[in-house]
Amino acid sequence: xxxxxxxxxxxxxxxxxxxxxxxxxxxxxxxxxxxxxxxxxxxxxxxxxxxxxxxxxxxxxxxxxxxxxxxxxxxxxxxxxxxxxxxxxxxxxxxxxxxxxxxxxxxxxxxxxxxxx
Amino acid sequence: xxxxxxxxxxxxxxxxxxxxxxxxxxxxxxxxxxxxxxxxxxxxxxxxxxxxxxxxxxxxxxxxxxxxxxxxxxxxxxxxxxxxxxxxxxxxxxxxxxxxxxxxxxxxxxxxxxxxxxxxxxxxxxxxxxxxxxxxxxxxxxxxxxxxx
Numbered sequence: 001x002x003x004x005x006x007x008x009x010x011x012x013x014x015x016x017x018x019x020x021x022x023x024x025x026x027x028x029x030x031x032x033x034x035x036x037x038x039x040x041x042x043x044x045x046x047x048x049x050x051x052x053x054x055x056x057x058x059x060x061x062x063x064x065x066x067x068x069x070x071x072x073x074x075x076x077x078x079x080x081x082x083x084x085x086x087x088x089x090x091x092x093x094x095x096x097x098x099x100x101x102x103x104x105x106x107x108x109x110x111x112x113x114x115x116x117x
Numbered sequence: 118x119x120x121x122x123x124x125x126x127x128x129x130x131x132x133x134x135x136x137x138x139x140x141x142x143x144x145x146x147x148x149x150x151x152x153x154x155x156x157x158x159x160x161x162x163x164x165x166x167x168x169x170x171x172x173x174x175x176x177x178x179x180x181x182x183x184x185x186x187x188x189x190x191x192x193x194x195x196x197x198x199x200x201x202x203x204x205x206x207x208x209x210x211x212x213x214x215x216x217x218x219x220x221x222x223x224x225x226x227x228x229x230x231x232x233x234x235x236x237x238x239x240x241x242x243x244x245x246x247x248x249x250x251x252x253x254x255x256x257x258x259x260x261x262x263x264x265x266x
Contacts, residue, residue: 050170
C-alpha cells in the first residue's frame with residue numbers, strides 16, 4: 001500500500017481514536033505548543049534586546065567621540081595614564097578613559113582612547 | 118493480534134500503523150518532533166543574534182583602542198618625535214620595546230575586561246608597516262599603516 005492512500009485511510013477510519021489516545025495526544029500537543037510559544041516569546045525579547053543594545057552602543061560611541069573632539073558632556077573622561085612609553089621612551093602617549101551611561105540606564109559603555117602627549 | 122517481541126520498536130510501530138491503533142498519537146509525536154526542532158532552531162538563531170548584539174560594544178572598544186593608538190603613533194612619526202628610520206627590523210614599540218617577534222607583550226586595559234593592545238613595526242623590503250592590534254573579549258581590530266622606507 002502506498003503511503004498517501006494509507007495515511008488517508010488511517011485518518012478517515014475512526015477505529016484508532018480511543019478517548020485515552022485523544023487525551024494523550026491533546027496533552028502532548030498542548031505541551032509542545034506551550035514550548036513553541038515560549039520560544040517565540042524568547043525570540044521577540046531577544047530581538048528587542050539586540051535592537052536596544054545596538055542603539056545604545058551607537059549612541060555611546062557618538063557621545064564618546066563628541067566628548068573627545070569637542071569636550072561636550074555626553075561622556076565622562078578620566079586620564080588613566082599620561083606617561084605611556086613608546087619604543088622605550090616614557091611620556092610619549094596618554095591613555096584616557098571615556099564612560100558613557102546609556103539614556104535608559106543599563107550597562108556603562110567604557111572606551112579607552114590613546115592620544116599623543 | 119499477532120504476538121511479537123516487546124523490545125522490537127520498529128516492528129511494534131509498524132504494527133500500530135498497520136492496525137490503525139494509536140494513529141493520532143503517532144501523528145502527534147511526529148508533529149511534536151517537528152515543533153520541538155523548530156523551537157531549538159529558533160533558540161539557536163536568537164542566541165546568535167543576541168551574542169552578535171553584545172559583541173558590538175567590544176568591537177567598538179577594540180576599534181577605538183587600535184585606531185587611537187595607531188593615529189597617535191602616526192602623529193608622533195609625522196612630528197619627528199618617533200624616528201621610524203631607526204627601525205631596521207621587526208620591533209615591538211608598545212607597550213614595551215622588544216625586537217624578538219616570539220616575545221609579544223600586551224598592555225592590559227584594567228578598566229575594560231579582557232582588553233589588551235600592542236603596537237609593532239614590521240619591516241618589509243620597501244615599506245615599513247605600523248601594526249596596532251587591539252583585542253576586547255572576542256573582538257579584535259588591527260590598525261595598519263604603511264610607510265615608504
